[in-house]
Amino acid sequence: MISEKMTAMVKNSSAIRAMFEEGKIMAAKYGAENVYDFSLGNPNVPAPxxxxxxxxxxxxxxxxxxxxxxxxxxxxxxxxxxxxxxxxxxxxxxxxxxxxxxxxxxxxxxxxxxxxxxxxxxxxxxxxxxxxxxxxxxxxxxxxxxxxxxxxxxxxxxxxxxxxxxxxxxxxxxxxxxxxxxxxxxxxxxxxxxxxxxxxxxxxxxxxxxxxxxxxxxxxxxxxxxxxxxxxxxxxxxxxxxxxxxxxxxxxxxxxxxxxxxxxxxxxxxxxxxxxxxxxxxxxxxxxxxxxxxxCLDAKVDLEYYNRNRKTLYEGLVKAGFSCVKPEGAFYLWMKSPVEDDKAFCEAAKKYHLLIVPGSSFGGSGYVRLAYCVSYETICNALPKFEELAAEYKL
Amino acid sequence: MISEKMTAMVKNSSAIRAMFEEGKIMAAKYGAENVYDFSLGNPNVPAPxxxxxxxxxxxxxxxxxxxxxxxxxxxxxxxxxxxxxxxxxxxxxxxxxxxxxxxxxxxxxxxxxxxxxxxxxxxxxxxxxxxxxxxxxxxxxxxxxxxxxxxxxxxxxxxxxxxxxxxxxxxxxxxxxxxxxxxxxxxxxxxxxxxxxxxxxxxxxxxxxxxxxxxxxxxxxxxxxxxxxxxxxxxxxxxxxxxxxxxxxxxxxxxxxxxxxxxxxxxxxxxxxxxxxxxxxxxxxxxxxxxxxxxCLDAKVDLEYYNRNRKTLYEGLVKAGFSCVKPEGAFYLWMKSPVEDDKAFCEAAKKYHLLIVPGSSFGGSGYVRLAYCVSYETICNALPKFEELAAEYKL
CATH class of the missing domain: 3.40.640.10 (Type I PLP-dependent aspartate aminotransferase-like (Major domain))
Incomplete structure (x- = not known):
């Protein structure tokens, strides 16, 4: 009974939001500390x-x-x-x-x-x-x-x-x-x-x-x-x-x-x-x-927190063998998928409880997005998982 | 350069909002206490x-x-x-x-x-x-x-x-x-x-x-x-x-x-x-x-304030000779315009610094709406003005 246009919209609905919901389910199942959710741009640095x-x-x-x-x-x-x-x-x-x-x-x-x-x-x-x-x-x-x-x-x-x-x-x-x-x-x-x-x-x-x-x-x-x-x-x-x-x-x-x-x-x-x-x-x-x-026009969040995440994640991923664009701003890292099918790669990452978003959601297939507005611990704990993922792809 | 649809929308834009802006200008000109603004449903009873x-x-x-x-x-x-x-x-x-x-x-x-x-x-x-x-x-x-x-x-x-x-x-x-x-x-x-x-x-x-x-x-x-x-x-x-x-x-x-x-x-x-x-x-x-x-699911605003306004305004307007629907809810009073042209009547009311909205804005021409979510003093002070307005129309 919904409009035809909305039927199409629901079908193509945001993969990012779907992953956010999936992340919540995984966190409930495996414990939040064992899920590495890089899917949503939800700031983790509190308001000033x-x-x-x-x-x-x-x-x-x-x-x-x-x-x-x-x-x-x-x-x-x-x-x-x-x-x-x-x-x-x-x-x-x-x-x-x-x-x-x-x-x-x-x-x-x-x-x-x-x-x-x-x-x-x-x-x-x-x-x-x-x-x-x-x-x-x-x-x-x-x-x-x-x-x-x-x-x-x-x-x-x-x-x-x-x-x-x-x-x-x-x-x-x-x-x-x-x-x-x-x-x-x-x-x-x-x-x-x-x-x-x-x-x-x-x-x-x-x-x-x-x-x-x-x-x-x-x-x-x-x-x-x-x-x-x-x-x-x-x-x-x-x-x-x-x-x-x-x-x-x-x-x-x-x-x-x-x-x-x-x-x-x-x-x-x-x-x-x-x-x-x-x-x-x-x-x-x-x-x-x-x-x-x-x-609060002159107030600022703690940018250094994101900056540390950025450096640690970028360096860790490059060391693991991934090819990444070095981020200059925002809190996203853009990484080349080791295989053409970025959706398949993101599915594979889930086995390691790594939630990352396929680039095709952004009109950029062949790549994936990692939102690093997460805790520093999440980054540190996720890097060994990314190394396992890289090994699976023989990087 | 704006869309054609918006051009039409702007043209037909809310008379209520226009009057809200006009009310602010009148208040600046004549002093807020000398303008009786019944135009907008902006609550005047504070949040609990x-x-x-x-x-x-x-x-x-x-x-x-x-x-x-x-x-x-x-x-x-x-x-x-x-x-x-x-x-x-x-x-x-x-x-x-x-x-x-x-x-x-x-x-x-x-x-x-x-x-x-x-x-x-x-x-x-x-x-x-x-x-x-x-x-x-x-x-x-x-x-x-x-x-x-x-x-x-x-x-x-x-x-x-x-x-x-x-x-x-x-x-x-x-x-x-x-x-x-x-x-x-x-x-x-x-x-x-x-x-x-x-x-x-x-x-x-x-x-x-x-x-x-x-x-x-x-x-x-x-x-x-x-x-x-x-x-x-x-x-x-x-x-x-x-x-x-x-x-x-x-x-x-x-x-x-x-x-x-x-x-x-x-x-x-x-x-x-x-x-x-x-x-x-x-x-x-x-x-x-x-x-x-x-x-705050059980919190309530002070309904008695609106109720007193409702009674005072309704009784005052009826006494002045206007024909009104007795309000049972919300904070609006629906009054018959003494002439068919409700817009002309609202214009006439402005001479007395009374801001009321033509019923034709609501698909109800021949009537006017008064929002009585105003201070009790506004109602008391406005009633003599409504009496003058009624006299103008020989009610």
């Missing part, structure tokens, strides 16, 4: 103490009717102004509160953008490998997601193919850096070239092509690598941000969109996104956590 | 103290990684089990945790239901006057909302017209009791007749017709009036609940769906709704507030 402090202060000091009440669908004006100021200080931008729309995480924000922009049949490009949910976020609004094939040398975007795939129907491009699933950070050189291609194509077709920057991992970059702020490179950039990873609040569903004045039809888009946020049933981003993040 | 206590206890006692982390897309199992138990105790139902899906408020829940059920062109019936957002929630998924004309005698659903409007394409019926905008509670007799009609029509067409009960106002009923629990009367009932009004937490976006085992294809619907919750970008209901409401 400042979050707890902010909640307590707000409950003590602010009017509960305001704290838990409705506000403009775009969010509290003071919170949006505080975020704009913070971005301006960090990136030299000139945003004001109207450019900021508070959202139910980045997933909510991306849905708002797609609802706002897409006519049926319009195309959205993204770069393989990519977060599989983009496919749903685009098809929710009858758009068509097309993935630019991966550049398997360094997993920077394949810009030649990208240029060839842009057409009159291209309404938006989704980029995600630091990248899920590869852990790669797109370089400034990449961004400059991408922007030049987009500007050229906009002129060629007389269209607006919006670059949607999905940035839940912005603050998770290692070894001092810079993550360029894209609105500075391309006028039609819309940023989707989330505090899920930067403050370890994924369950709280809090993030924002930046729709800069420089974007074509900026005012219309801002107004429509506000309506989309309402009619899609979000209504507004959760109110208490809007107020919390305004007090 | 138990909410604050629950937040503080959770922050002290529970693991922050769990409290703020991802969980199953349907919500925490222990929270869902606690809600199922509470419903079973109150209503003699037999729900278990799988029947409960935590949602981003009732608006998120209704979007999940529509996404799950609707194929393009399928019809959803509702009863005029109705909450205008239903139109968007249905059209988001290419469904068609058809409103059964109002029974203007007592604003119970017009069941004769209802029966005549059900056809092969009818996939769902949305009911809302206590009702926004009329304040009417659907009687048990009404529900029994409605269920009988639905069962008959299901047989006649060989289809499943889902009764979607939108229940944000369930706990707001006065004078001991009973609000029937609909799953007990009709097998294909899906309940959408929200804590926005019952705990005065509208900004927090917390609610749930009940999908009972008795519903046709129950298991498939439960699975699909879980996926819909994820791909629509909600991902999960806000995590801290899931845990909060599990600790």
């Amino acid at each position: 103490e400042a979050v707890k402090q902010a909640i307590e202060n707000i409950l003590q000091e602010e009017d509960p009717l305001m704290v838990h009440g409705y506000m403009s669908n775009s969010g509290y004006e003071d919170v949006r102004a505080a975020i704009a100021d913070s971005l301006n200080q960090r990136f030299g931008t000139k945003f004001h509160q109207e450019n900021i729309l508070m959202t139910v995480g980045a997933a909510g924000g991306l849905n708002v953008v797609m609802k706002t922009l897409l006519n049926p049949g319009e195309e959205v490009l993204t770069f393989a490998p990519y977060f599989g949910e983009y496919r749903s976020y685009v098809s929710n609004y009858e758009g068509i997601l097309r993935a630019v094939p991966a550049n398997t040398v360094d997993f920077q975007p394949n810009l030649e193919q990208f240029e060839a795939m842009i057409c009159e129907k291209t309404k938006a491009v989704i980029v995600n850096s630091p990248n899920n699933p590869t852990g790669v950070v797109y370089s400034e050189a990449t961004i400059r070239k991408m922007a030049a291609i987009l500007e050229k194509k906009e002129k060629e077709y007389g269209t607006s092509i919006y670059l949607v920057s999905d940035e839940p991992y912005r603050e998770l970059a290692y070894d001092g690598v810079e993550v360029p702020y894209l609105t500075k490179y391309y006028h039609n950039t819309i940023v989707g941000y989330s505090y899920s990873k930067s403050l370890s609040l994924p369950g709280e569903r809090i993030g924002y969109l930046v729709i800069p004045d420089e974007a074509d039809d900026s005012e219309t888009i801002i107004g429509a996104a506000n309506v989309a946020n309402r009619i899609l049933g979000y209504v507004n981003a959760p109110s208490l956590f809007q107020r919390v993040i305004a007090k | 103290e138990a909410v604050k206590q629950a937040i503080e206890n959770i922050l002290q006692e529970e693991d922050p990684l769990m409290v703020h982390g991802y969980m199953s897309n349907s919500g925490y199992e222990d929270v869902r089990a606690a809600i199922a138990d509470s419903l079973n105790q109150r209503f003699g139902t037999k729900f278990h945790q799988e029947n409960i899906l935590m949602t981003v408020g009732a608006a998120g829940g209704l979007n999940v239901v529509m996404k799950t059920l609707l194929n393009p062109g399928e019809e959803v019936l509702t009863f005029a006057p109705y909450f205008g957002e239903y139109r968007s929630y249905v059209s988001n998924y290419e469904g068609i909302l058809r409103a059964v004309p109002a029974n203007t005698v007592d604003f119970q659903p017009n069941l004769e017209q209802f029966e005549a409007m059900i056809c092969e394409k009818t996939k769902a019926v949305i009911v809302n009791s206590p009702n926004n905008p009329t304040g009417v509670v659907y009687s048990e007799a009404t529900i029994r007749k409605m269920a009988a009609i639905l069962e008959k029509k299901e047989k006649e067409y060989g289809t499943s017709i889902y009764l979607v009960s939108d229940e944000p106002y369930r706990e707001l009923a006065y004078d001991g009036v009973e609000v029937p629990y609909l799953t007990k009367y009709y097998h294909n009932t899906i309940v959408g609940y929200s804590y926005s009004k019952s705990l005065s937490l509208p900004g927090e976006r917390i609610g749930y769906l009940v999908i009972p085992d008795e519903a046709d294809d129950s298991e498939t619907i439960i699975g699909a709704a879980n996926v819909a919750n994820r791909i629509l970008g909600y991902v999960n209901a806000p995590s801290l507030f899931q845990r909060v409401i599990a600790k």
Whole structure:
């Protein structure tokens, strides 16, 4: 009795989420300490103490009717102004509160953008490998997601193919850096070239092509690598941000969109996104956590914990004989499957209680993703298992 | 550059929300105490103290990684089990945790239901006057909302017209009791007749017709009036609940769906709704507030405050010469416009700084809605203004 579209969606439902559920079952069966679950990007570094402090202060000091009440669908004006100021200080931008729309995480924000922009049949490009949910976020609004094939040398975007795939129907491009699933950070050189291609194509077709920057991992970059702020490179950039990873609040569903004045039809888009946020049933981003993040704009999770995991896992896997992309950001490691069939490889890994996600879930078959937002002990205990797995494949 | 569909949506955007924004501007201009804003259903009775206590206890006692982390897309199992138990105790139902899906408020829940059920062109019936957002929630998924004309005698659903409007394409019926905008509670007799009609029509067409009960106002009923629990009367009932009004937490976006085992294809619907919750970008209901409401299942807002408002406003308006439906529930009063053009009447009311919403926003032209979730002082101070307004119309 469910809709035909949902029948297909359920069938293709997230392998990652399915593995998360499977991991819980395995943990119950074998004991949590004997299951090495690298499947889900669920932060294991707790929210900074400042979050707890902010909640307590707000409950003590602010009017509960305001704290838990409705506000403009775009969010509290003071919170949006505080975020704009913070971005301006960090990136030299000139945003004001109207450019900021508070959202139910980045997933909510991306849905708002797609609802706002897409006519049926319009195309959205993204770069393989990519977060599989983009496919749903685009098809929710009858758009068509097309993935630019991966550049398997360094997993920077394949810009030649990208240029060839842009057409009159291209309404938006989704980029995600630091990248899920590869852990790669797109370089400034990449961004400059991408922007030049987009500007050229906009002129060629007389269209607006919006670059949607999905940035839940912005603050998770290692070894001092810079993550360029894209609105500075391309006028039609819309940023989707989330505090899920930067403050370890994924369950709280809090993030924002930046729709800069420089974007074509900026005012219309801002107004429509506000309506989309309402009619899609979000209504507004959760109110208490809007107020919390305004007090935690300079708070940070313990990045060094992820960094130690990153190094230990990367070095351990390479030593075991696996071929890996060295992660520069996020908390994902992208590893080549020793056999072409990455799903079969992930199934084989389960024998050692290793839960890893097939790259084909991200449009990157032949690879697998490991989410290393787990305890350091899990990494240490998993490495001998990975060595056994490598031995099975004669690496 | 925005989508054509959104262009239309922005044009028809919520008059209520527009008035909320207008009210803020008027308050800044004339002083908040001189503006009588009856436009938005934003509770003015604070959340019960138990909410604050629950937040503080959770922050002290529970693991922050769990409290703020991802969980199953349907919500925490222990929270869902606690809600199922509470419903079973109150209503003699037999729900278990799988029947409960935590949602981003009732608006998120209704979007999940529509996404799950609707194929393009399928019809959803509702009863005029109705909450205008239903139109968007249905059209988001290419469904068609058809409103059964109002029974203007007592604003119970017009069941004769209802029966005549059900056809092969009818996939769902949305009911809302206590009702926004009329304040009417659907009687048990009404529900029994409605269920009988639905069962008959299901047989006649060989289809499943889902009764979607939108229940944000369930706990707001006065004078001991009973609000029937609909799953007990009709097998294909899906309940959408929200804590926005019952705990005065509208900004927090917390609610749930009940999908009972008795519903046709129950298991498939439960699975699909879980996926819909994820791909629509909600991902999960806000995590801290899931845990909060599990600790506040017996907490209540101060209903007597609304009740005093209700009586004072109703009696005052009747005394001033207006013709009103006596509200039995929610915090809305439904008043006949003294002239056919309810929009013109609401414009006239603005001269007295009275903000009220035209009934035509709810498919109920010729009437207006007053949200009396305001301070008692606002009601007392507004009544002389309503008397002036009545005098203008020679009532």
